[in-house]
Amino acid sequence: MIGYFKTFFLMLSIICLFVFTGYALGGETGLLIALIMGVLSNIFAYWYSDKVILSIYKAKLVNQNDSPELIKIVSELTANAGLPMPAVYIIEEDSPNAFATGRNPSNAAIAVTRGLIEKLTQNELRGVVAHELAHVLNRDILIATVSAMFAAAISSLASFALIFGGRGGNRSFNNPVLLILLAFVTPIAATIIQMAISRAREYEADRIGASLTQDPGALASALEKIDEISRTRHFNTVEQHPETAQMMIISPLIKKGFKELFSTHPSTSERIFRLNEMEKYKHAK
Numbered sequence: 001m002i003g004y005f006k007t008f009f010l011m012l013s014i015i016c017l018f019v020f021t022g023y024a025l026g027g028e029t030g031l032l033i034a035l036i037m038g039v040l041s042n043i044f045a046y047w048y049s050d051k052v053i054l055s056i057y058k059a060k061l062v063n064q065n066d067s068p069e070l071i072k073i074v075s076e077l078t079a080n081a082g083l084p085m086p087a088v089y090i091i092e093e094d095s096p097n098a099f100a101t102g103r104n105p106s107n108a109a110i111a112v113t114r115g116l117i118e119k120l121t122q123n124e125l126r127g128v129v130a131h132e133l134a135h136v137l138n139r140d141i142l143i144a145t146v147s148a149m150f151a152a153a154i155s156s157l158a159s160f161a162l163i164f165g166g167r168g169g170n171r172s173f174n175n176p177v178l179l180i181l182l183a184f185v186t187p188i189a190a191t192i193i194q195m196a197i198s199r200a201r202e203y204e205a206d207r208i209g210a211s212l213t214q215d216p217g218a219l220a221s222a223l224e225k226i227d228e229i230s231r232t233r234h235f236n237t238v239e240q241h242p243e244t245a246q247m248m249i250i251s252p253l254i255k256k257g258f259k260e261l262f263s264t265h266p267s268t269s270e271r272i273f274r275l276n277e278m279e280k281y282k283h284a285k
Contacts, residue, residue, distance in 0.1 A: 059089035127219030131209035
């Protein structure tokens with residue numbers, strides 16, 4: 001429940017930031033133009049990103065005959081979650097990882113790498129699949145698209161202000177220095193909020209995924225393995241398309257220190273800690 005409140009608060013924050021930035025830099029006209037640009041820039045992503053991402057990774061659609069164990073795991077957990085059966089794909093990469101995509105539960109897909117299947121135990125694989133199904137259940141693709149839409153709109157407003165000097169905006173913000181400051185600071189703030197939303201959704205997917213399997217320890221163990229292997233084994237497609245790293249259960253592009261503010265994923269150690277606490281609570285009951 002806390003995860004939902006946090007997401008709501010962050011979404012409200014980015015919407016308020018958009019309204020403030022739009023009114024300050026572009027006035028009512030600028031606000032409307034930026035919103036339209038933000039919507040248009042993300043409609044394609046919302047409707048077609050699944051096809052694009054699966055094509056980038058050369059993901060192969062599999063069935064019961066191709067990968068019976070994987071299909072069995074997905075089928076059982078999908079039934080537990082009360083979801084339609086998603087399309088299941090395998091990516092021929094040695095580095096273990098996985099992601100979910102699709103605009104809604106009826107059009108969802110789950111993709112796992114060959115390395116994930118080969119390097120995890122069956123219970124660990126169940127934990128990862130459950131995490132990805134939690135993203136589908138929570139409609140996290142929609143949440144990510146909406147937050148990206150507002151972040152894009154804020155960036156558009158900032159660019160508009162830098163090019164046109166904030167014409168049409170609030171007269172209180174006609175100071176050129178203040179306009180430039182707002183134009184640079186607000187897109188950064190929007191990105192930080194957007195990334196915080198993404199991290200909150202990862203925590204929530206961990207929690208719900210662990211609840212689906214009733215085995216938080218297995219997901220914790222899987223995350224530890226994926227993180228450890230990702231530090232030494234390259235995921236070539238992610239390195240060629242770093243913008244897709246946010247899709248993964250663990251981003252292969254590791255960020256430390258201040259850069260974590262701009263990371264789509266929480267630290268793996270914190271995720272493992274939370275899952276282990278769930279495991280302790282389960283045994284204490």
